Amino acid sequence: MPQKVDNPAAADGAPAESSGVKSARRAVDLIETFAANDVWLSLSDLHARTGFPRSSLHGLLRTLLEAGWLEADTNTARYRLGVRALICGTAYLDRDAVVPFATEALERIREKTGFTAHFARRNGTEVVYLETRESQRSTHLVSRVGRTLPAHATALGKALLAELTHDEIEALMPATLTALTPNTITTLEGLHAECAATRERGYAAEIEEGTLGVRCVAAVIPYRIPGTDAISCSMPIAQVSDDDARRVGELLAETTAELGQQLRRAGIR
Secondary structure, three states, X not given: OOOOOOOHHHHOOOOOOOHHHHHHHHXXXXXXXXXXXXXXXXXXXXXXXXXXXXXXXXXXXXXXXXXXXXXXXXXXXXXXXXXXXXXXXXXXXXXXXXXXXXXXXXXHHHXXXXXXXXXXXXXXXXXXXXXXXXXXXXXXXXXXXXXXXXXXXOHHHHHHHOOOOHHXXXXXXXXXXXXXXOOOOOEHHHHHHHHHHHHHHOOEEEEOOOOOOEEEEXXXXXXXXXXOEEEEEEEEHHHOOHHHHHHHHHHHHXXXXXXXXXXXXXXXX
């Protein structure tokens, strides 16, 4: 006599998504929606952005609010990320063995150049800023810890994309690239040319591609293959010449090479 199967999908070998897994996925999507918007969001706002049923949103918001992942403005019935998001985000940095070494390198770069230095990691088509040492004379807010920017629009991202092959870049990046400024590269052909130039000179460069008024240079930290992390220096365009930017780029290439050796000796991969 054939055995009874309660779940037909399981009988076919296809995994069945439980309501618990679906709710967890939606909770993550909801948190990421808040992270991508810098305003208070209402239930209607969230419904429009996510497409989730209002009944599901009510329950998710209540759960996340009680857990501290969200906070509410009771006067407007709007929500934003809560302190729990910061606590968990900080825990990521606290547990990353590379960060203390990179922070020391950022301090040296800022001291030698007088400009703002950043440490970032590629996450797909974006770079995530993990540490920054701001110059005292900086007049532009270029980044903050946890901020993401498109890889193609930053020196950091171009340095890391140059670690990939032509075919890997083609598979990773969309055909049309988003412009952050009028100077941003928006074609794969242009991006490939930039990556080739980066490989040749040993560091990446950009002028007002990510932020108007700012030029950057960046170099990969060579302790993984392909490289996942890079360090950059942001410079107000009015304060540096092409020769100045070249000297800073060469300093970054030298500093990241030393840092890569230091990480490998420490057994960090």
